[in-house]
Amino acid sequence: MSDNQELHVDNPSAADINVREDRRDFIKRSMVVMAAGAVAAAGATGQASASPAVAPVSRLKRKEAIGNTFDYLILGGGSAGAVLAARLSEDGKKSVLLVEAGPSFDPEQYPEELYSSNIIAANADPRYEWGYYALPDKQEQPVYTPRGKVIGGSSAINGAVACRALPYDFERITAKGLKGWSYEEVLPYFRKMETYHTGRDEIHGRNGPFPIHQLTMDYITPVQKAMVESSWKLGYAKVSDFNDPTANNGAGPNPMNIVNGVRVNTGMAYLSREVRERSNLTILSDALIDKLRFQGNRVQAALLADGREVFGKQVILSAGSYGTTAILLRSGVGPKADLAAMNIPLVKDAPVGTQLLDHAFYWMNFAARPELKGKEHPVVGAQVWTHSSFASSARELDIAVSPSHLLDPAISKTGVAFSLGLELMKVKSTGTVKLKSRDPKEAPVIQFNHLSDKDDMRRMVECFRLARKLARTEPLKSLIVEEIYPGPSVGDSDAQISEALAKGVGTLQHPCATARMGLASDPLAVVDGEGRVHGLQGLRIVDASIFPEIPLINLNPNVIMMAEKIADRIRGEEA
Known part of the structure; x- marks a missing residue:
């Protein structure tokens, strides 16, 4: 071709x-x-x-x-x-x-x-997607990756969520003795790559190849808007630009590399x-x-x-x-x-x-009110990105919750379903990538070992509790009919939450650090x-x-x- x-x-x-x-x-x-x-x-x-x-x-x-x-x-x-x-x-x-x-x-x-x-x-079209699965740990099935x-x-x-790494991330890199990777040194390349239509001129590019559009509260779905407003009610800051390192700890609509519904790759x-x-x-x-x-x-x-x-x-x-x-x-x-x-x-x-690293991810699924049918786009559009009580400081934004509309609505008795995605951003658990054979047509053997580190599990448990707290806070609470998964059988104890997370953890599709x-x-x-x-x-x-x-x-x-x-x-x- x-x-x-x-x-x-x-x-x-x-x-x-x-x-x-x-x-x-x-x-x-x-x-x-x-x-x-x-x-x-x-x-x-x-x-x-x-x-x-x-x-x-x-x-x-x-x-x-x-x-x-x-x-x-x-x-x-x-x-x-x-x-x-x-x-x-x-x-x-x-x-x-x-x-x-x-x-x-x-x-x-x-x-x-x-x-x-x-x-x-x-x-999952095999013409455009490799179709890899990682080996399960405590999960019942291999992990689609x-x-x-x-x-x-x-x-x-x-x-297509277009968020940058933090100055904190680049401090971790330069601490290893690597020169040229401070936030101040990479910022010109963030600006060079992007056309960003809002935000501060000193941190954003205006004529780069890669378009990044900041979504607004008027554009995101009712569920996404309600989750953001519930976050604000719980005391999280209002974020208008997650790529501004001076004000990105809190909740708001996402920056996205999308133009008129087109994911610009x-x-x-x-x-x-x-x-x-x-x-x-x-x-x-x-x-x-x-x-x-x-x-x-x-x-x-x-x-x-x-x-x-x-x-x-x-x-x-x-x-x-x-x-x-x-x-x-x-x-x-x-x-x-x-x-x-x-x-x-x-x-x-x-x-x-x-030394494979990947953001651990967990779906918390809900049935939503039937009048929300047809109001599920954009499927991704907002988040609360913050620090857990286990973070070294408020600058270490180690957990996030993101509402999405990627579920089959048939799982819901109302015909409308959504997820709160639990995202572990600070990761210590390491996995591996190995060969199954010397044949290049064979998929590699991927092992994530998500949440195997005790500190990772503690942070994710806290993220789980944050998601449930959001679901019980207005205005999001009024949009929910029931929690479908993991459901009421999983209580609020550390042991119950940890067991549910271990069985259901997946990938946020962010593999890195293998070389x-x-x-x-x-x-x-x-x-x-x-x-x-x-x-x-x-x-x-x-x-x-x-x-x-x-x-x-x-x-x-x-x-x-x-x-x-x-x-x-x-x-x-x-x-």
Whole structure:
């Protein structure tokens, strides 16, 4: 398939064609609104667009992906890979090959499963979602852990909540001796990446590729609005901008990377049609990556699952915490004993996949009043984000509750259901990512170990009690008919709540730290502060796997910032 592909329909009817054209027009109108907002904002601030002028270039003139050596070989086209491909190809003298296992749609032709902000995880469609499950611990079933398989990656299937990490998070990074990662040093890249239409000028960008819209109380659903107002009644602060580090402890509507109902993923925002027409950028989609090939300690190429090879002077792994980890392990970079058990020749003994971190998540489900039927969009739109009594200070926002409308309404006797999602943001419990076999088509073995740390469980118990307290506080109380899950059989004792949490805990879909950033002397570190793999040449990792600690909030905007920052550093080295 080409990098201009769309869903194929055999013998399409006129209705099919109209549906495709309506979809294309809808996305295009939304993208135009986004671009117009960026232009207007740039004019208001006196800033000119940084996008380079690009002449249209026939796709036939592009280098063949196979058999040529590119300056930059980027493996994985998700939240980080799309950013890297766009930024590194701004230098017309450098050739860039972006390889993605999933399809590559025209920016204006993503299917509804990917562009609709009211569809999460692509409805588990295997064409666009990897379909991974983690091993259960005390849960009765394996834990569904969706990941995007498309240009745009998981930014094309997520909840689109666009919150940044806190200054507190970056203090934890710099405390490990990593330079260049203070909040003051990353802020310019948060601003560079975004078009943010509200908030303070000194902390927000006005003409970046990635649109972030702050929702208002008038836009969110009655349930979401009621939860926010109940939070305020309980004494939590009113938050108008969760990305303002001076006032983000409390409750309010979310900032979202959504325009007119379209989830704007990095494949849309960064790999625009203009960018994809650059003569020095090639996108190879539907290409599953097997492993890296080394000569000594220098990476030479990447081997695809179909036996073809792709070559780069510099190779950047951006396949996500699961994909990057599996590729490294199949390549011989990982724990020596594990590789030996798989008969994989050792290239580098490294703690790859040994320190998985993920935000624990728990659904508390309710039946709502029947008159709320049809008032369930947006499905995600607000939160209370705060600190538990176990936090080291009020700056450590370690728990959150988020109301959502993702449940099948059939579970409710009223035909209307919603959830209060319990989110553990400060995480100590670590898991693992290992290989099941050497076959790249086999899913990795994922073990979260959520809430195995006693401190994690204590914080989550407190989060559970906060959610129930919210449900018993007006105005949210009047919208609830009954608690469906876990239900009244689970009382308010620590033991009862802990047992319910252990049996029902899942993932907030924020895996990270499987190839951690750190100093060479750090026994848990795989890469340095710029993503370069310790002890290997020509290889970088740029995705959530290199976070040395899990941020206390959603990962996606922070991954995009990281890619912007490291891309800038790479270009600086080449200058």
